[in-house]
Amino acid sequence: MPDLPLSVEERRLRDHLVAQVDAHGRAIVEVAGDKDGAPYTFSVGVWQRYGIPEAVTIGLPEGAGRHLIDAYIDRASQGEEFPPGQVWDDLLEGVLVTVERVNRGHYFEFFGSVFLLHPDGDFDAVQLITATPEDDWPWEADAPPGFDLWQPVLTESGLPESWTPGVDGP
Template sequence: MPIEVPDCHCVLCQELTELDWRTRTTADTVIEHGWQVLMVPADDAGPGWAYTIGLWHKHGLPELAMFGLDARVMHQLLNDLAKAAVNGEPAAADQERHGIVKGYPVVLKSVDYRWYEAFFGTAIGFYRRPPFDFLQVVWPSRDGAFPWQPGGDDLLNRQPRLWLHPDEHPVGVWTQDL
């Protein structure tokens, strides 16, 4: 049963029926499973990413996003994190989580809302407008360095730094269309 999310304007709370196929599919999946993981595959422009839709509406939890790994792997990892959050291990900003990526911790970082339009269009279509929160699931290099640590710079082309204001983000594949 959904919890009461203040100021929720999503397609379910507004009982909208005239929806495009993508939003209808998302709404049906959220109703049935509690959230959906949407995958954006890698292409010639850059790495892929995946993110949840429905955690905020159905459970009052932040949505989750992950970048730069195989889409199927990110799908599974986000489902695992979402299940854990729904089952009492809530995700929070600047939290380090273990047991998600084999042998490595991940860190959850708050996404600056100015990135939403660039990466989370289907979530915007579902929620219709903020507020809804996103956390980026950030993974380390093979040496265990995160993007903000020495040795983590090589991760820039695999995962953006969405916790930064877009004007502060290093120029690269993630900023070329901004």
């Protein structure tokens, strides 16, 4: 994406995001769901501030996505590593979470505001994927119908690509 001049509205949003990063070490953007997709939440500024991947989570209830991303940022910014395919049971109470790298083809749709800080898309990003309360993952055959559409996996294939489900990952 070429570095085009920003509109007044885009400059205002960029300035707001930068102020949030300066004040809190991150900006968190929550996008409401609609008839075309689930709600999602993503970080802005942590790649620039801490050198850790920006994060997105999809399909969580209002506020839960922010809580999950905050927990990831707090721990990753202190040096904890989040390798894809590992499972955490302590990032969001009562929910299993794993991580997958986000394919760059999904960046603009799910990290649009990050492009105000990185117009060329030169940042890393991960998806924090959550299991159902019954510990089913979106790619599993016994997951609830439509769960894979409610929480799509943002890889090129739409399935985990950094690990093999059931072998070296959930």
